[in-house]
Amino acid sequence: MLKIQCHQRLDDFELNVDLAINKFDILGVFGPSGSGKSSLLQAIAGLTTAQNVCINNHNITRLKPDKRLLTLQLQSCPLFPHLNVMGNLLFTHTHCKNKSHNLTPDQVIDLLALNPLLNRDVAGLSGGERQRVIFARTLLSGQSVVLLDEPFSALDWSTRFTMLAGVQQLNKSHGIKFIIVSHSLKELLYCSDTLIHMAKGKVLKCGATQDVVHSIYTNKSQTPLSVLSFSKSEFNDAFGLCKLTLSNSLQHVYAVPSLVKQSHRLIIESGQITYSKVKPSNQCSANVLIGMLENTQQLDEQWLLTVNVDTQLLYCAVSKRQWQQSNVQLGEQVYLTINNLETSHY
Numbered sequence: 573m574l575k576i577q578c579h580q581r582l583d584d585f586e587l588n589v590d591l592a593i594n595k596f597d598i599l600g601v602f603g604p605s606g607s608g609k610s611s612l613l614q615a616i617a618g619l620t621t622a623q624n625v626c627i628n629n630h631n632i633t634r635l636k637p638d639k640r641l642l643t644l645q646l647q648s649c650p651l652f653p654h655l656n657v658m659g660n661l662l663f664t665h666t667h668c669k670n671k672s673h674n675l676t677p678d679q680v681i682d683l684l685a686l687n688p689l690l691n692r693d694v695a696g697l698s699g700g701e702r703q704r705v706i707f708a709r710t711l712l713s714g715q716s717v718v719l720l721d722e723p724f725s726a727l728d729w730s731t732r733f734t735m736l737a738g739v740q741q742l743n744k745s746h747g748i749k750f751i752i753v754s755h756s757l758k759e760l761l762y763c764s765d766t767l768i769h770m771a772k773g774k775v776l777k778c779g780a781t782q783d784v785v786h787s788i789y790t791n792k793s794q795t796p797l798s799v800l801s802f803s804k805s806e807f808n809d810a811f812g813l814c815k816l817t818l819s820n821s822l823q824h825v826y827a828v829p830s831l832v833k834q835s836h837r838l839i840i841e842s843g844q845i846t847y848s849k850v851k852p853s854n855q856c857s858a859n860v861l862i863g864m865l866e867n868t869q870q871l872d873e874q875w876l877l878t879v880n881v882d883t884q885l886l887y888c889a890v891s892k893r894q895w896q897q898s899n900v901q902l903g904e905q906v907y908l909t910i911n912n913l914e915t916s917h918y
């Protein structure tokens with residue numbers, strides 16, 4: 573159980589958060605610019621003085637930041653300029669006391685593939701390299717609750733997915749809990765189990781990530797993305813592709829290994845999915861899944877179809893003309909073709 577109550581007035585802006593979550597491992601915080609995401613993390617970490625901060629009914633408003641047993645990685649963090657990358661990591665590992673987990677520098681370096689950077693001068697690092705080093709340093713502070721404010725915004729999607737898979741792995745292997753602020757639903761869908769949607773200093777919705785994302789889509793504010801979870805991944809030598817078996821049925825799709833990473837989720841954009849009432853007969857049409865049309869909604873010029881595949885909701889955006897011609901009713905079986913899984917598009 574996690575309960576957060578936080579009240580803070582910052583000139584004209586008022587942060588007023590009161591939420592309760594049954595369980596979380598990786599909590600995402602999503603919302604438009606200026607909605608109060610960073611202010612919330614900073615108030616929890618004690619970097620700003622809020623009028624009231626209660627976590628699980630403990631009032632921590634006056635508790636010093638170093639007694640809060642968590643660490644916050646800000647959007648931009650300085651590194652020590654007189655130390656190289658390895659020096660920065662070792663400094664944190666050596667000087668941070670009262671650690672709650674025993675992650676070693678070698679483990680973090682391996683997980684985040686930092687070996688090629690270790691002897692580099694920090695002044696010469698690119699924005700993305702710098703973010704990876706800062707994340708490694710955050711982990712080496714040894715806290716088991718880690719707050720991250722836009723931690724991977726400077727990374728390309730492939731590297732970002734590797735880092736997010738690392739976050740999931742650290743949660744499983746070392747029990748580290750993460751709260752991650754991001755503008756990107758794609759990022760949060762990939763890694764978080766629970767999501768907070770904020771606007772104007774308040775929580776609009778909080779709950780299982782897919783439910784909250786669904787409510788964001790039905791409010792028309794975002795391009796729909798789907799998550800496809802799979803339980804098994806087997807590399808197929810003949811195709812050079814991974815065969816992914818869906819979590820709740822024997823349906824499967826094939827994807828290039830670079831899309832699979834260490835995670836058991838694929839993020840699929842609505843434009844990647846096409847649907848039909850009859851099974852596609854074209855031999856080239858691989859990656860066809862069977863589902864049931866669960867909902868339709870008009871989004872400006874398009875229609876958004878929600879299709880239940882394997883108890884997972886996939887979103888498919890179609891033109892008005894295509895929707896009218898297809899003559900599919902709610903509850904009917906449809907075929908979804910997932911495109912671009914067999915070529916790397918990041």
Ligand SMILES: Nc1ncnc2c1ncn2[C@@H]1O[C@H](COP(=O)(O)OP(=O)(O)OP(=O)(O)O)[C@@H](O)[C@H]1O
Pocket residue numbers: 582583584585603604605606607608609610611612755
């Ligand atoms: N120290 C401060 N004094 C006055 N106003 C502040 C202060 N810090 C933040 N604010 C205001 O509070 C609001 C929320 O800011 P915050 O940085 O928390 O939003 P955010 O959701 O993290 O935005 P972004 O996604 O752009 O980083 C903004 O309107 C900001 O101008």
